[in-house]
Amino acid sequence: METKPLEHRIAVGTLFFNQGIVFSAWATRIPDFKSALGLGDAALGSVLFAIPLGQMSVMLLSGWLVSKFTSARVAGIAGFVYPLMLFPLMLADSAGQLFCALFLFGVSANLTNISINTQAVDVERIYGRSVMASFHGVWSLAGFCGGVLSAFLVGLHVGVFEHFLGVNIFTLSVLSLARTHLVRGDFPPEPDGRTGASRGFWRPTPYILCLGATAFACMSCEGAMFDWSVIFFRDVVGTAPDVSRAGFIAFMSAMATGRFIGDSLINRFGHITVLRISGAFIASGMFVAVFHPEIATGVLGFLIVGFGVSSVVPTCYSLAGRSRRMSAGIAIAVVSTVGFFGFLIFPPLIGHIAQLSSLRFSFALMGMVGILVTFITPALRSHVEN
Numbered sequence: 001m002e003t004k005p006l007e008h009r010i011a012v013g014t015l016f017f018n019q020g021i022v023f024s025a026w027a028t029r030i031p032d033f034k035s036a037l038g039l040g041d042a043a044l045g046s047v048l049f050a051i052p053l054g055q056m057s058v059m060l061l062s063g064w065l066v067s068k069f070t071s072a073r074v075a076g077i078a079g080f081v082y083p084l085m086l087f088p089l090m091l092a093d094s095a096g097q098l099f100c101a102l103f104l105f106g107v108s109a110n111l112t113n114i115s116i117n118t119q120a121v122d123v124e125r126i127y128g129r130s131v132m133a134s135f136h137g138v139w140s141l142a143g144f145c146g147g148v149l150s151a152f153l154v155g156l157h158v159g160v161f162e163h164f165l166g167v168n169i170f171t172l173s174v175l176s177l178a179r180t181h182l183v184r185g186d187f188p189p190e191p192d193g194r195t196g197a198s199r200g201f202w203r204p205t206p207y208i209l210c211l212g213a214t215a216f217a218c219m220s221c222e223g224a225m226f227d228w229s230v231i232f233f234r235d236v237v238g239t240a241p242d243v244s245r246a247g248f249i250a251f252m253s254a255m256a257t258g259r260f261i262g263d264s265l266i267n268r269f270g271h272i273t274v275l276r277i278s279g280a281f282i283a284s285g286m287f288v289a290v291f292h293p294e295i296a297t298g299v300l301g302f303l304i305v306g307f308g309v310s311s312v313v314p315t316c317y318s319l320a321g322r323s324r325r326m327s328a329g330i331a332i333a334v335v336s337t338v339g340f341f342g343f344l345i346f347p348p349l350i351g352h353i354a355q356l357s358s359l360r361f362s363f364a365l366m367g368m369v370g371i372l373v374t375f376i377t378p379a380l381r382s383h384v385e386n
Contacts, residue, residue, distance in 0.1 A: 004181070005126050011181035012119045013138045015079055018171040019112055020142025022083045024252070025167045026105065027143075027226045028150035028245055029160055031234065033089070033098065041231075041359070043095055045351020048227050050099045052344035054106025055113070056337065062114035063333030071118035071329060072182040078111035079179070083171045085109075086164040110340075114333055121321030121328045122183040130263045132318035133311055137259030140310070144252040151245040204334045205325050210380050211316045212338025214275065217373045218312035220342035221282050221305065224366045225251050227347040228359070229302060236293045236359050243295070250299045251306040258310025266315065274311050275377040281308030282370025290364045308370060313339065319380075 034044050065074050085105040092098035120135045146167075153163050204212075229251055234244040266274050285304030288297055316339070320331040346369070350362040 007181050008123050008126065008183050011178040012116060012123055013135060014174050014178040015075055015116045016135045016138040017142040018079060018174055019116065020139035021146050021167055021171055024143040024146025025086060025164060028147055028230065028248060030227060031230055032160055037095060037098065039095060041351045042355040045348040047095050047099050047102065049344065049348045050102035051106035052340050054103040055110035055340050056344060058107050058110050059333050059337040062111050063330045066115050066118050066329035067327050070185060071115040072184050074111060075115035075119060075182060076179040078108060078115055079175045080172065082108040082112045083168045086167065090161055114329060114336060117317050117332050118329045119183055124318065130266055130318060133259045133262030133314040136314040137256050140252055140256030140259055144249060144256050147245050147249040147252055151242055155242045208320055208323060208326065208331055208334050211320050212335045214373060214376050215313055215316040215335050215339030216342040217369050217376060218309050219339045220346040220369050221366050222309050223343040223347040224350055225305060228350055232359055232363060233298060237295060237298045239295060247298055247302040251302040254303040254306025255310045258307040259314060262311035262314065271315055271319065272377055272380060275315060276374045278308045278312050279370050279373030282373060283367045286363055286367030286370060290360050293360065312373065
């Protein structure tokens, strides 16, 4: 296989940046859709089921397509479709229509996610060391940039259509340049001396399932921050609309920073130690924001949460992609499937809990999920595939 490490790394990094820009365009405009459609917290929570549901619905298909046609081909097509799926969101004039549009948005997001993470595993094997966290750092950096851009556009009273159109022009232009420099052929799984064959989607190893459980806990917190951080600042902290993005921006900037330094931390302290500390950061950051709902402490809390979640999912994907008993695309798809149940369950659940109790109480539950990460990860030691 012909390899051009830096060229491949830049190309794959740009696809992660594209995905982050597209997602942040939606996430930072959620309050606009909530107000335009007159949705309450519970109704919004129900609508938000659509994205992870769409992602989950094609998880098996995504893994199969990547294994069958290579991640480069799938990434090239999915990276074109994903930003286009922003436009159907604007055509929705009811909660039901928005749900359907978000479902399609989730489908395209998952096809993109599995393919570019498989590309990242390929680049890691070319480099011979961990670089996965830095790719996810690029995604977070894009989310930070998207949050700043959104706040700027809201301040200028720029509409959602113009915002989404600009995102499409940018991402599709970048994709056209990057797609020819992707890793053309994926690495096969290493031979497994115990089975002599690669396992399929429906026969994951205990190790892969444990990685999925860790990803599940972290994605629950990420989903809460993506979908509810702006609303938390607006409704709980009581900020003005243009300041309500401050928590989201703080979270995304910390997550990006944490991911850029995550590979060096993992190489120095090991995967398990980093994952356990990450769980402690998630819990402490959530509790700071919940128990002191002011602008300064809210931003500080969300910063801590951002550092906490930064390395968990990329570490899980990286370890899954190195599996000796499953192909990278299938292993990542399994971890994503289990993990995305967190996206599927908790963001909508937050809305319903907030309706019955309060949004502060919902975020406090996310702090408890962070504690869960600290206790789950030691189990990985007994399942490491040697």
